[in-house]
Amino acid sequence: xxxxRRFSNYILEIIGIIISIIILLPFVLVIFNSAKKSAEIVxxxxxxxxxxxxxxxxxxxxxxxxxxxxxxxxxxSLFITGVSLALIALFASMAAWVLVRxxxxxxxxxxxxFVAAMVIPFQVVMLPLISTxxxxxxxxxxxxxxxxKGIIFxxxxxxxxxxxxxxxxxxxxxxxxxxxAAWIDGCSPEKTFFLVVFPLxxxxxxxxxxxxxxxxxxxxxxxxxMLGLNGKIRTLPxxxxxxxxxxxxxxxxxxxxxxxxxIPIIILFIFAQKQIxxxxxxxSIK
Amino acid sequence: MSKKKVFSIAEIILGxxxxxxxxxxxxxxxxxxxxxxxxIVGLALILLGLYMLPSERxxxxxxxxxxxxxxxxxxxxxxxxxxxGVFYSFTDWTGVSYTEFIGFDNYIEMFxxxxxxxxxxxxxxxxxxxxxxxxIIAFLLALLATSKVKGRNFYRAAFFLPNLIGGIxxxxxxxxxxxxxxxxxxxxxxxxxxxxxxxxxxxxxxxAWQYAGYIMMIYVTGLQSVPRDILEASEVDGANKWTTLMxxxxxxxxxxxxVCIFLTLVNSFKQFxxxxxxxxxAPSRIVGGKPIMSTEFMAxxxxxxxxxxxxxxxxQTKAVVFFIxxxxxxxxxxxxxxxxxxxx
Numbered sequence: 001x002x003x004x005r006r007f008s009n010y011i012l013e014i015i016g017i018i019i020s021i022i023i024l025l026p027f028v029l030v031i032f033n034s035a036k037k038s039a040e041i042v043x044x045x046x047x048x049x050x051x052x053x054x055x056x057x058x059x060x061x062x063x064x065x066x067x068x069x070x071x072x073x074x075x076x077s078l079f080i081t082g083v084s085l086a087l088i089a090l091f092a093s094m095a096a097w098v099l100v101r102x103x104x105x106x107x108x109x110x111x112x113x114f115v116a117a118m119v120i121p122f123q124v125v126m127l128p129l130i131s132t133x134x135x136x137x138x139x140x141x142x143x144x145x146x147x148x149k150g151i152i153f154x155x156x157x158x159x160x161x162x163x164x165x166x167x168x169x170x171x172x173x174x175x176x177x178x179x180x181a182a183w184i185d186g187c188s189p190e191k192t193f194f195l196v197v198f199p200l201x202x203x204x205x206x207x208x209x210x211x212x213x214x215x216x217x218x219x220x221x222x223x224x225x226m227l228g229l230n231g232k233i234r235t236l237p238x239x240x241x242x243x244x245x246x247x248x249x250x251x252x253x254x255x256x257x258x259x260x261x262x263i264p265i266i267i268l269f270i271f272a273q274k275q276i277x278x279x280x281x282x283x284s285i286k
Numbered sequence: 287m288s289k290k291k292v293f294s295i296a297e298i299i300l301g302x303x304x305x306x307x308x309x310x311x312x313x314x315x316x317x318x319x320x321x322x323x324x325x326i327v328g329l330a331l332i333l334l335g336l337y338m339l340p341s342e343r344x345x346x347x348x349x350x351x352x353x354x355x356x357x358x359x360x361x362x363x364x365x366x367x368x369x370x371g372v373f374y375s376f377t378d379w380t381g382v383s384y385t386e387f388i389g390f391d392n393y394i395e396m397f398x399x400x401x402x403x404x405x406x407x408x409x410x411x412x413x414x415x416x417x418x419x420x421x422i423i424a425f426l427l428a429l430l431a432t433s434k435v436k437g438r439n440f441y442r443a444a445f446f447l448p449n450l451i452g453g454i455x456x457x458x459x460x461x462x463x464x465x466x467x468x469x470x471x472x473x474x475x476x477x478x479x480x481x482x483x484x485x486x487x488x489x490x491x492x493x494a495w496q497y498a499g500y501i502m503m504i505y506v507t508g509l510q511s512v513p514r515d516i517l518e519a520s521e522v523d524g525a526n527k528w529t530t531l532m533x534x535x536x537x538x539x540x541x542x543x544x545v546c547i548f549l550t551l552v553n554s555f556k557q558f559x560x561x562x563x564x565x566x567x568a569p570s571r572i573v574g575g576k577p578i579m580s581t582e583f584m585a586x587x588x589x590x591x592x593x594x595x596x597x598x599x600x601x602q603t604k605a606v607v608f609f610i611x612x613x614x615x616x617x618x619x620x621x622x623x624x625x626x627x628x629x630x
Contacts, residue, residue, distance in 0.1 A: 009434060009435060009436075012430060012433055012435040013435050013436055013437075015430065016430055016435055016437065016441050019427070019430070019441075019445070020440070020441060020444045020445075023444055023445055023447075023448065023495065023499070024444055024447070026448075026456075026459055026460065026463060026495075027447075029459075029462075029463065029467060030459055033462075041466065042466075044470075045462075045466045045467045045470060046467060046470060087355075091355040091356045092356060094352040094353075094355075094356075095352060095353050095355075095356045095357065097352065098349045098352045098353050099353075102349060110353070110357065113360075113365070114360065117360070117364050117365070117368075119609075119612060119613050119616045120364060120368055120609060121556055121585075121605075121608060121609055121612055123556075123558075123585055123588050123589070123605045123608055123609075124368060124371050124602075124605040124606060124608060124609040125363070125364060125367040125368050125371055126367075126605075127371065127374075127381065127592055127598055127601060127602050127605070128366075128367035128368075128370040128371040128374060128602070129363060129367040130381075131370075131381060131382065132362065132366060132367050132370065134382075136362075139312050140308075140312060140321070140322050140325050141312070141317070141318070141319065141320075141321040141322035141325075142322035142325065142326065143322070153359055153362070153363070154359075154363045156355065156356065156359040156360075156363075157356075157359035157360050157361075157362060157363025157364050158363060158364065160356040160359060160360045161360070161364075164356065188344065188348070189344075189345050189348045189349075190348050190352075193352075214450060217452070218450075218451070218452030218453070218454075219452075220452065220453070220454045220559055220562075221558065221559075221589075237452050237454045237455065240454060240455055240458070241454055241563075244458055251462055251466060254458060254462070255459070255462060258455050258458055258459050261451075261452075261455045262451050262455060265450050265451060266447070266450075266451075269443075269447065269450055273443050276450070277442065277443070277446055277503055280449075280500065280503070281500075281503045281504055281507055284500075284504060284545070284549060
């Protein structure tokens with residue numbers, strides 16, 4: 001029995017290693033070929049590079065390339081994702097709390113609207129969205145299309161539904177007695193929320209930040225439509241796409257750009273593996 | 287009246303004045319560069335005044351202020367564009383304006399155009415194949431990742447990783463793999479992306495590669511929720527691994543299967559990023575004497591109709607039908623889950 005179990009474990013281990021290699025191979029190919037000159041890729045795209053130092057030369061070239069502007073794109077992505085996430089976590093918690101604690105017809109209607117809207121695909125709103133934002137910009141003079149405030153505003157709108165839905169479920173489980181005690185002590189509703197309720201939401205905020213964060217960071221369609229492929233502000237996916245468009249088939253540059261675009265998330269994943277996986281899985285089941 | 291009350295009422299009145307004046311200027315067609323900021327300041331003053339106002343209805347005011355940010359953004363980015371979008375599909379909208387209401391003309395043109403009908407069927411084929419592939423692979427990976435094998439956590443992380451990188455970046459990487467790496471296998475070996483059927487297979491491969499790790503983790507969560515004492519009891523009764531899997535684990539995670547199947551259905555149907563970055567619809571295929579983009583899924587077809595061909599009303603019409611199809615799938619899921627809950 002023991003012999004047999006050890007043997008089947010060996011086989012499982014070998015299968016696991018083979019599958020891991022297959023799954024990770026594309027990443028390995030990116031790293032290999034980011035460290036080659038264009039001619040070297042054409043000769044042998046599979047072998048490790050001759051000189052790893054070429055990696056840094058390629059990286060330097062791509063980072064400083066005027067068509068890519070890595071650091072600008074990186075910080076634009078970081079700013080848009082960071083501010084959107086902070087505001088979604090704050091505003092969705094506030095809204096969900098009001099919707100849970102006020103059992104009126106109105107709060108029911110608003111909640112049902114948010115839930116129903118989760119079915120709406122981006123494609124059906126994207127064209128009128130752009131024209132609505134353009135109209136608002138022209139009418140009020142607040143630039144909504146190619147500005148940080150505009151795209152963050154849009155992410156609040158799109159991220160709100162799922163976030164409110166998840167928070168609503170969580171807040172329902174918080175015993176009302178906790179808040180009641182604060183009420184009796186004469187706390188105003190906003191104080192009750194920020195001092196008593198908000199700190200309790202920490203675990204579920206993690207889920208919300210991860211779910212929205214991965215999506216916003218990788219989103220291509222919304223920023224490409226709102227900010228434009230060659231606009232003043234570009235997120236990383238948009239910058240990569242526009243870079244590929246201007247250097248067709250120059251695989252050394254394209255793969256280095258892809259490598260640079262992947263690095264931030266891979267580093268984040270190495271440090272927060274468990275939280276990221278748990279957050280994304282939890283969000284999907286709800 | 288207390289000082290605070292006077293102050294907050296003054297604030298509200300000042301805010302209303304600024305807002306009304308700015309709106310008046312806007313209606314008069316002013317293009318003063320500061321008018322946007324004035325409007326924001328005016329509205330902010332009203333809200334701040336409302337918040338500070340000592341009132342018996344303070345609770346209701348706070349409720350209103352707490353709901354405002356998300357309800358407003360949701361209204362402007364989702365609900366209003368959605369309603370406008372449905373409306374525009376019945377007009378000759380150009381992306382900026384429309385001149386007349388044309389009834390169902392867009393819908394008729396859409397169903398008559400070959401590229402749309404083709405795109406519909408190729409999306410359907412992709413969605414069903416992708417759902418099957420992803421779920422089978424993900425379930426097998428989940429069995430591996432919950433077995434007693436060494437290094438389980440490493441496998442889970444490795445399988446999950448592709449899901450974190452955006453489809454656009456991964457799409458370009460895989461385009462390189464199909465066009466430059468896999469053609470190295472043998473002399474005269476053509477890239478898969480030049481053949482209509484193989485190009486579809488290529489997108490299926492990348493999609494399964496990217497997505498299976500994510501679905502795997504949902505199956506892992508399901509498998510881990512099977513109570514250990516039941517598994518031990520079956521082992522004591524002499525059930526082998528296969529019987530345990532078929533008779534105990536599978537029936538107990540039936541719900542997880544429903545979740546995963548619908549999740550993959552919806553996400554495959556909405557596939558856009560990989561489609562754009564790997565094939566961008568190419569290569570073309572001759573259907574009924576006309577060349578048609580062979581791997582242009584519905585999301586990409588909508589995008590190209592509107593943006594590349596500048597047919598906004600037609601693109602919007604396709605998007606409305608796209609929404610209806612997705613809504614049917616989602617409602618079916620809700621119906622099935624509700625029915626299961628009743629049975630349990």
